[in-house]
Amino acid sequence: MxxxxxxxxxxxxxxxxxxxxxxxGDLFLTQQALSKRIKRLEQTxxxxxxxxxxxxxxxxRAGDRFLPxxxxxxxxxxxxGRALRESLPAIRVDVWGQVHAPTHVLRAAGSDTTLSLSMRRSDAASTGALRRGELDLAFVGTLTAPLADLSYEEVYREPMAVLVHPDHPLGNLEVWTVDDLRHTGIWYPDLSAVPELQAFFHDYAKDNGIDFTVEGTNLGLRDGVALMRQDPARVTVLGAEWDIGDEKVLRRVPLTPTPAYSWSMAWRKNDRNPALAALVQRIRQVVRRKGWLDLADNPAFVDGPRRG
Structure with missing residues (x-):
């Protein structure tokens, strides 16, 4: 048979x-296509x-006996397939940065093939490396002009939250609103080294009439947290899931409506690597299973400024 x-x-x-x-839905098929497959199997x-x-x-009864x-x-x-994939070269993936959603996506999806990770922290740098064949897959955020030779697929909407010192006058709020941020303003360190994030946060502030102050060198997330710990007047917005270590002083508070940074995976349209195709499929499955794109159905959750 x-x-x-x-x-x-x-x-x-x-x-x-x-x-x-x-x-x-789990198989990314229409119900009609699925029914046809079942009918053909039953005919076989x-x-x-x-x-x-x-x-x-x-x-x-026959189906029950056939299932195992x-x-x-x-x-x-x-x-x-795993035995074949393990013999292939590592898949080269750029996850943008250490504390951001792409690393979470990869961990949840898993892979039977060795992955070689890089962190270029720039959409332009990672898409350029993709086009030159230096990467097989990259995670990118705000897209000013999607490139025709690359495939893009949204995988995660990363919610943002407020970081505040408990000694701040609004430091005891359980939920912050845009009006609260209009009252306090937002502080950022210099984010010019990460232009997509800089544009996202600055556009969010401008679009909502929130004053923002750029002050201090960006020496990493932990350094920024340390600066806020020293100055209770500072308020900032950052990823609700970013790893800020075992922070015992500052409070990370939900923000409503919740702005979200949209992440997409990107790969070359002409790439026929079966191991890459398998990884892309695993990511699709975990995105659907975890409901990472379903937050758009929640009226308290809105997409943040996104270009393209």
């Missing part, structure tokens, strides 16, 4: 979900694998 692994994978997904629409094996009505989907073997087939195929 010549079984199509795509059809077998469709069968296992429906068996796990007992719901055609959810299974189609010669029996019905599911009973379906308006309200429910259930495995038939179907899982074994997929596991064997994955093991074979």
């Amino acid at each position: 010549d079984l199509d692994l795509g059809q077998v994978r469709a069968f296992v997904s429906v068996a796990d979900q007992l719901h055609f629409s959810r299974a189609a 094996v010669g029996v019905s694998l599911f009973t379906r009505n308006v309200r429910s989907v259930q495995l038939t 073997y179907a899982r074994d087939l997929l596991a064997t195929a994955e093991a074979a």
Whole structure:
């Protein structure tokens, strides 16, 4: 019996979900395409694998008996693919910076192939390296002009929050609003070395009528936190998930509406590396499973200034 692994994978997904629409979403298929795969598999094996009505989907007795073997087939195929991918060169990925969302995305997605990571901290630098063939995948933020020879796919909307000293007059607020920031203003160190972040924060302040002050050299996030610890008058906005160490003084407080920095993965359209394709697919799956783009449905969550 010549079984199509795509059809077998469709069968296992429906068996796990007992719901055609959810299974189609997990496989990035339309429900019609998924139904066709199941029908062709049933034609190949010669029996019905599911009973379906308006309200429910259930495995038939034959489907229940076939399921463990179907899982074994997929596991064997994955093991074979992993063995091949492990023999390939490392995938070169630029994650932009150490404390930002791309490293979180990669950790959650995992990879069977060795990854070689870099941190160029600039969209222009990483896309240039992609085009020269020095990278296989890069994470980029605000896009002023997407390049025609690269594919882009949004993967994460990184929420922002307020960082404030408890001795500040508003330091005890549990949630900050834009009006609060209009009252206090925002302080930033010099962010010219990271132009995309600089544009994001400055545009957020300007678009919302918030005064901002740029003062001090940017020596890294921990240094900026230390400067704020010394001066309770300073208030800033930063990533709600950025690692600021074991901070025991400053408070990171939710901001509503919540601005978000949009991250996309980018790769060359003509890249046919199967290991890269597998990594991209894993990232897509974890993005969907974690709901990282669903925050847009929350009225308290809005996209921050984004170009392009």
